[in-house]
Amino acid sequence: MQPLPNMRFAPDLLTSQVALVTGGGTGMGRATAIEMARCGADVVVLGRRAEPIEDCAKIIRELGRKAVAISTDIRLPDQIDSAMLRIKDEFGRLDILVNNAGGQFVTPARELNNKGFETVIRNNLIGSWQMTKAVADHFMLEHGGSIVFVTACVRSGLSGFVHTAAARGGVLAMMKTLAFEWAEFGIRLNCVAPGTIKTEGMDHYPIDPEQWLKLNRNVMGHMGDVGDISAAIIFLSSSLGKFVTGEEWYIDGGETLHLAHDARQMIDAVKFSRREPAVLKK
Numbered sequence: 664m665q666p667l668p669n670m671r672f673a674p675d676l677l678t679s680q681v682a683l684v685t686g687g688g689t690g691m692g693r694a695t696a697i698e699m700a701r702c703g704a705d706v707v708v709l710g711r712r713a714e715p716i717e718d719c720a721k722i723i724r725e726l727g728r729k730a731v732a733i734s735t736d737i738r739l740p741d742q743i744d745s746a747m748l749r750i751k752d753e754f755g756r757l758d759i760l761v762n763n764a765g766g767q768f769v770t771p772a773r774e775l776n777n778k779g780f781e782t783v784i785r786n787n788l789i790g791s792w793q794m795t796k797a798v799a800d801h802f803m804l805e806h807g808g809s810i811v812f813v814t815a816c817v818r819s820g821l822s823g824f825v826h827t828a829a830a831r832g833g834v835l836a837m838m839k840t841l842a843f844e845w846a847e848f849g850i851r852l853n854c855v856a857p858g859t860i861k862t863e864g865m866d867h868y869p870i871d872p873e874q875w876l877k878l879n880r881n882v883m884g885h886m887g888d889v890g891d892i893s894a895a896i897i898f899l900s901s902s903l904g905k906f907v908t909g910e911e912w913y914i915d916g917g918e919t920l921h922l923a924h925d926a927r928q929m930i931d932a933v934k935f936s937r938r939e940p941a942v943l944k945k
């Protein structure tokens with residue numbers, strides 16, 4: 664388990680709010696669920712495996728908040744419906760949804776078959792849609808709320824991950840569309856796109872994270888931690904972000920800065936042209 668950040672937000676920031684965090688038993692989801700509880704929220708922790716979500720719910724109860732762990736696969740509508748009924752029963756409302764559950768595998772596109780592509784689309788796009796629609800139908804179209812999707816930095820694609828790039832790009836377009844359509848119901852929706860974050864999820868990848876950092880040219884030279892992401896999620900889902908909707912927030916240590924012009928090359932170009940100001944003025 665990754666170390667949790669110290670208390671950083673006001674302890675009453677989320678008082679009387681109920682939050683649901685998918686994939687809340689591990690990694691960024693766990694950090695978000697616990698930090699939200701420290702801010703006064705009651706929390707529903709959702710994931711497939713019982714043990715991690717129960718552990719997280721136990722920590723939250725020890726903090727004095729109400730917490731329920733619900734074992735659910737976000738790909739299965741029947742399980743989602745049961746989860747909604749349980750939440751209605753236990754809490755009567757739901758104010759915040761963090762669509763964090765997800766995952767994929769690394770593969771060159773030429774090796775990927777249709778089943779593998781569909782598997783990742785179902786887990787990361789369809790699963791998030793199903794959770795979002797269910798939460799809206801059962802709670803938020805009635806009383807408003809805030810939804811944050813945890814996606815990935817796929818603005819320029821993500822080589823080795825064509826399936827997840829397609830899924831996360833789909834989530835972004837879906838989020839922006841719903842932000843427009845559901846504003847009248849008092850629902851805000853935003854995306855947080857993590858760069859390379861140290862979590863147990865990284866153990867699934869046969870790539871040395873340090874090597875990955877060099878390859879993707881993260882300008883900070885180290886991975887992010889779970890608290891870097893939970894801080895952004897809490898900002899967006901709480902009253903701190905009450906004027907923010909339809910936004911995508913890259914939290915990536917500058918990983919995507921290399922998409923901009925390389926300043927060193929620009930400086931060299933200026934040096935060469937300095938003797939030719941007339942050319943520059945044209």
Ligand SMILES: CCCCCCC/C=C/C(=O)SCCNC(=O)CCNC(=O)[C@H](O)C(C)(C)COP(=O)(O)OP(=O)(O)OC[C@H]1O[C@@H](n2cnc3c(N)ncnc32)[C@H](O)[C@@H]1OP(=O)(O)O
Pocket residue numbers: 765766767768769770776778779780782783786815859863864865867868870871872875
């Ligand atoms: C160090 C740098 C890493 C860069 C990271 C980039 C940014 C992202 C980081 C993260 O997201 S970190 C944490 C997130 N957690 C995970 O990613 C979890 C790891 N993945 C999984 O748990 C699973 O792969 C899955 C995506 C959830 C799918 O599991 P599921 O049980 O639903 O499917 P399967 O029955 O296993 O497979 C179905 C189907 O999919 C294809 N497939 C599955 N795994 C692979 C694989 N490793 N390689 C190629 N293809 C795969 C395949 O078609 C499977 O069908 P069958 O062949 O089994 O019939």
Ligand SMILES: NC(=O)C1=CN([C@@H]2O[C@H](COP(=O)(O)OP(=O)(O)OC[C@H]3O[C@@H](n4cnc5c(N)ncnc54)[C@H](OP(=O)(O)O)[C@@H]3O)[C@@H](O)[C@H]2O)C=CC1
Pocket residue numbers: 685686687688689690691692709710711712713715735736737738763764765766767786790813814815816856857858859860861862863864865
């Ligand atoms: N770490 C990183 O650098 C990056 C991570 N991300 C994304 O951030 C999110 C959190 O990842 P991270 O904390 O790193 O990794 P983790 O693997 O720790 O978290 C993923 C969580 O999602 C749950 N989950 C996965 N599939 C399902 C499903 N079908 N139904 C319900 N729960 C599911 C898992 O629990 P269980 O298996 O018990 O269901 C697990 O708790 C993921 O969407 C990930 O892809 C994006 C970019 C970078």
